[in-house]
Amino acid sequence: MKVILKQDIKGVGKKDQVINAADGYARNYLFPKNLAVPADTGNMNNLKAKQDSQSFRKGEDLKEAQNLAEKMKNMTLEFNVKAGENGRLFGTITAKEIAETLKKDYQITVDKKKIILPDGIKVAGATKVDIKLNEGVVATLKIMVKTL
Numbered sequence: 443m444k445v446i447l448k449q450d451i452k453g454v455g456k457k458d459q460v461i462n463a464a465d466g467y468a469r470n471y472l473f474p475k476n477l478a479v480p481a482d483t484g485n486m487n488n489l490k491a492k493q494d495s496q497s498f499r500k501g502e503d504l505k506e507a508q509n510l511a512e513k514m515k516n517m518t519l520e521f522n523v524k525a526g527e528n529g530r531l532f533g534t535i536t537a538k539e540i541a542e543t544l545k546k547d548y549q550i551t552v553d554k555k556k557i558i559l560p561d562g563i564k565v566a567g568a569t570k571v572d573i574k575l576n577e578g579v580v581a582t583l584k585i586m587v588k589t590l
Contacts, residue, residue, distance in 0.1 A: 443468045444481035446489055451477060458489060507576035510550065514573065514581040519543050525566050525589035534562035535587060540571065544583075563587060 443465045447455050455461045460481050463472060472478035479485050519540065524532045537557035544550045558572040558580075569585045 445472060445478040446481050446485055447472075447478050449477060458492065460486075460489075504576055504579065507579040511575055511579050511581035514550075514583050517548065518584040518586055519547065520586045520588060521563075522588050522590055523566075529566035529589065531564055531566065531587065531589075534564050535585070536562045540583075540585065 443463055444460055445463050445468050447457055447459050447461060449457050454463075463478070468478065468480075473480075521535055521539070521543070523535070526532060537554040537559045540557055540559070541552050541554040544552055552573055552575075556574045558574065563569050563571075563585060566587045566589045569587065571583050571585055573581045573583055575581050
């Protein structure tokens with residue numbers, strides 16, 4: 443019997459996947475626990491519509507991320523911090539500070555976890571930082587650290 447899974451089931455399949463399940467397994471386990479629905483024409487049409495809207499939304503998000511990456515290519519964030527000898531900073535510029543400055547200066551909201559900055563910025567000068575905006579879209583942002 444063909445069924446559409448409503449959620450991930452270990453060893454069986456993922457959510458919104460159409461699988462062949464044994465009749466007894468489907469009727470006695472999947473349907474009563476609301477884990478699946480029969481793959482009839484109405485449910486298949488609903489699934490197709492849902493998948494179409496998801497793919498459209500992904501396409502829109504991808505376009506938006508590419509536009510934002512293009513904008514970020516020309517941006518430069520400036521930080522004024524105290525530094526010691528040889529331009530070493532007292533402290534570190536973290537991904538959180540970069541995200542907050544982007545929000546404050548350019549009204550761009552970026553999750554700090556998306557900023558690829560393994561150890562933070564510890565020296566004065568120019569640095570380039572990568573930001574993952576979407577799957578396959580990485581923006582490069584220039585950071586200028588000036589000493590006081």
